[in-house]
Amino acid sequence: MALECRDVSFSFVDNAGVEKQILKNMSFKLDKNQIKLVYGHIGAGKSTLIYLLAGLLDDFEGEIDWDDYHFTNISPKLDKIRSKYMSINFSNFFYLKDMNVEDNIMFPAVFSKKKKSYIDERLEMMYETFSDIQLSDTEVFNLKNFRNKKIGTMSNGQREIVMLARMLMNDSKYILADEMLRSFNTNVKKQMLEILFDKFHLGTANSALIITHDDKMLEYMKEYSKGRVDITAYDFIDKTLKERV
């Protein structure tokens, strides 16, 4: 039971009409209670890996498994069952810009047919957890205070906290996070990791694939997971993943 891709290749034709290979015969497995960090230069194929694992890219070669659900190309069924398996945090967020913060946080839960009591309870937990975040020496962030604010009017940092809350709303088995915590300074980053590991048990209650550019992320994660979690780092080399030794 894992999130897995085998012998996956993916290429696309760019605007100039040239075919670009992004992934080549790549295999990757995210097992139970694992955190896998993926590093790579811009354009290496890190985000493509997330889209591919999430079943959002068409025309790939190879096989993908979501636990016991196996597929070799995308279909409308994937849209129906995706939220049962995973939560995704995109690097450029993707939110419903006309809606307020609360709607944006809760809508994955609403469309995953969660009970109202679950949604209310979980929402309250989010407000409670993401409170008193020390953004700077003078500025403190409380998610609840922004609940009715249109998300489009918020700063990038504030927006990322909302996106984190949305990612955690469904309590999914797998978390796919692209460039997670990229909008925060070290201080906020650490507060967030503390929340993720202590409150949401990242890597123990779930598994996570985290794409990052931050060289210190592995170090921070190991520090805040307090050695309780199996964390492995990978590098994108020659269109495939190589475990960092």
Next chain:
Amino acid sequence: MKKLSFIFNILKRRILNIVLLSIMFLALLLIFTLGFSLKDLFYEYLRSGYGNVADLQVKLNNLPQKQLLEIKKKIHSIDKSIDILFGYEDVYSITITDSQDSTLAKDMPILVKGLNFQKIIQVELDGKRENLEIESFEYDDNLKIVLNLNGLKVDDKDSIKFLTYDDAIALDFCTLTFLEKDTLSIESKYCEDDVDRLFFKIDEKNSKFLEVYLDDKKTKLKIVEVDKLYRTLVLQYKNELQVKKIFINLENIQLPNSSVASLESFDGELIVSFKRDENLELKYKRYIAKILRNYINYNRFVLRVKNYAFSDEEEYRDPLEVMQEKELVRLNELTDFLDMVTFSNGNAAVSSSYLAYDLNNLGILDNFTMSIDGVEFQASIRSTFDYAPERIYDKNILIFNKKVLENELGIGDANNFIDIYAQSLDDDTLTQIKKMLLSYDAKAKFIIQEEIIPSIGPKKRMFNIVVVSFSLFIFGILFIAMYVVLRQFYSNFESELALLKLFGLNHPFQTYINSISFLISAVSIYFVLRYEENSINSIMMQYFFTRYDFDIKNYSISLIILAVYILIIYFLERVSMKKLNLIKGQ
């Protein structure tokens, strides 16, 4: 609920689009439904122009009335919408002489058809539907139908509605209703125009003077004479200056110079002749013709002249005779129709497409004698319907004595005919009807409409092509418009829709919007057409001199066309949904 509120929030920017779509569907449904009905109306119009020629005429021998009724029932079981006229027919010859006993037409073979019509009009009295028998029927310049109340009491005079079967007659053109102790009468006449009203006002006030503007100068002139019949007003005018323009304004009645036919000053008098509102008169006549044709189910005979010849007894050949000869050649090429309406006052009106018109043209006076199989009838020409543009009733009227005519013709059951009128008679139905009729009479003879009027087929086909092309054109325009809307929807909302898709909500929203708009339109149009049928009929009668019948079949065809269209859009939407891309959308 929360899910719905999400969807609503996403779609709320599309509200205007939804409203526009509903209006578009509404308009289309109306166009299609009325369009299909127009097709039926056109067919009826075509038929009316050819003296009511049936789609299928069947000649049968010696069938009793009872069997004819049985046949009628069987035909209706094959197709309910088929109209049937049946009765008896025979051929007689008629000779026409003028008042000086000169023979005008000799031994004209005429086909006499006696039709079995109902004599009932359905009326709504105090909210209840009642079938009332026509007691008398008069038709001259005005139409008057007297119905027997059979002892029924009417409390609310304003509640009276005239219906036939389940439809209401749209009565207008100054229709008056008279409720008396035992009878209820409908009387129609044409509405007065401003000239009539001016003369009435002068009469009523016994005015001696009239204030007029002559070439824009106000003056008061003495009234010398008012001639209502010739619509002429004579005013005292001693000035020698010729008048070019006149304007009359009397208590809200304004008659501008454009309503004046002629303006002359002569011998100290100014003679103003006013134009007749021929359009109004024409409309009225067509309206009456329509009522006569559709709603007065009264005993009627159709006399069909096969060939007729003018007498050649007179030696002297004058220009009139030369004209007669020319006419003879033309008339012998024609199959003339004589349409006769019998009235309870003992007269029968015969309307003819050519006969009376020709008699008039050839200088025949109003009264003449008509001899049918040796029995003479006094006839007089009523030139009421001699307007060239008339299609439905472009006939002059001859009046006969009904009782003598009926008795002498001695119409019996000897020869039967069945005329079948259908909106469309397909080969299968035709075969079924023929087979059934042959089982009654082995010698049954069938004549289809196109054998009598060869031009009617191409005309119908041409009209069908126009209707189909127009429908396809409208359909095409709508399709392009909707495709643009669909593309816009998917490009404007790609990120939102893709995000929803990511969380499992992958629905064809545009098709939902289309379906909702379609349902709203379908229901509202149904109620408008069904419950405002009377109002629509009034408008149709007023402007098109025909009625609109709500036909569930036409309505259903329109619905099916639009549903097919929604289905096509749905398949296109499925393609757009498949291409939704979160990365591209953002």
